[in-house]
Every structure is written in structure tokens, then in C-alpha cells.
Amino acid sequence: MIRAVADFIPRLLPPLATVFISGTALSSPEAVASGPVIDIAFQSSAPYYDPPVALVPMGTPIRWVNATASAHSVRHDACIEEESCPFQSIAIPPDSSFAVAPLPPGRYGYHCELHPIMRGTLLVIGAPSTQVKEEKHDK
Numbered sequence: 001m002i003r004a005v006a007d008f009i010p011r012l013l014p015p016l017a018t019v020f021i022s023g024t025a026l027s028s029p030e031a032v033a034s035g036p037v038i039d040i041a042f043q044s045s046a047p048y049y050d051p052p053v054a055l056v057p058m059g060t061p062i063r064w065v066n067a068t069a070s071a072h073s074v075r076h077d078a079c080i081e082e083e084s085c086p087f088q089s090i091a092i093p094p095d096s097s098f099a100v101a102p103l104p105p106g107r108y109g110y111h112c113e114l115h116p117i118m119r120g121t122l123l124v125i126g127a128p129s130t131q132v133k134e135e136k137h138d139k
């Protein structure tokens with residue numbers, strides 16, 4: 001099945017307790033609240049990220065919001081075996097969130113350590129004038 005990146009629509013969610021773990025996490029919740037944030041939800045009906053592929057404008061913080069009854073985590077795929085680890089959370093409890101500071105443009109695959117079938121992708125795009133190919137991955 002092909003997932004269209006363009007389907008992504010940022011959602012406005014009420015402020016929740018935020019878990020800050022890794023070195024790349026934002027230093028304060030205020031930094032998240034003051035500007036646009038890309039929110040990614042955890043789905044309760046199936047253990048997936050929503051949207052599974054998120055299009056993120058460069059300079060935008062990303063926040064994962066857990067409104068499910070289960071804990072989930074967010075870990076960049078490279079954190080498993082490489083030294084470079086752009087972002088990594090511990091288990092994010094229900095009604096909590098995890099935020100990271102804006103990332104450089106690129107493709108970031110990540111997963112949930114608690115549910116190995118949970119996989120997500122961030123596509124951080126550059127300046128608005130930059131032509132960005134719509135990537136469609138089926139993974």
C-alpha cells in the first residue's frame with residue numbers, strides 16, 4: 001500500500017506533559033508552545049504512528065503525543081547500531097508527549113522499542129522554494 005505524504009495534516013492537541021530525554025530534546029515546554037509544532041499521534045486501534053510518514057518543514061519542532069492507554073517510544077533507527085542518534089525517547093506513558101528540536105533536512109526512519117512493528121518516518125524538507133520529490137515508501 002502506498003502512503004501519500006501529502007495526506008498529513010497537523011493537528012492541534014491540548015498541552016500535555018512532555019518527556020524530555022535525549023540530548024536533542026527541547027530545553028523547555030515553552031519553546032514548543034511558542035511556535036508551530038508538528039504533532040504525531042500514536043494510534044490506539046493499531047500500534048502505529050499517525051501519520052506514519054510526516055512531512056516536516058525545516059525549523060519545526062516535532063512532538064509525539066501519546067493519547068493511547070499504552071506506553072510507546074520513539075527511537076531513530078540508527079540508534080541501534082550507529083553512534084549517530086538524532087533522537088531517542090524512553091517509554092512515553094499515556095497522556096504524555098515527547099518533543100525534539102528542529103532537525104536538519106533529511107529522511108528519518110524511527111520505530112517503537114516496545115512494539116517493533118511500529119515504524120514511522122520523518123521527512124524534513126528545506127526552504128519552501130526547494131523542490132521536494134514526494135517520496136513514497138512502502139516499508
Ligand SMILES: [Cu+2]
Nearest residue numbers: 072112114115
Ligand atoms: Cu509502541
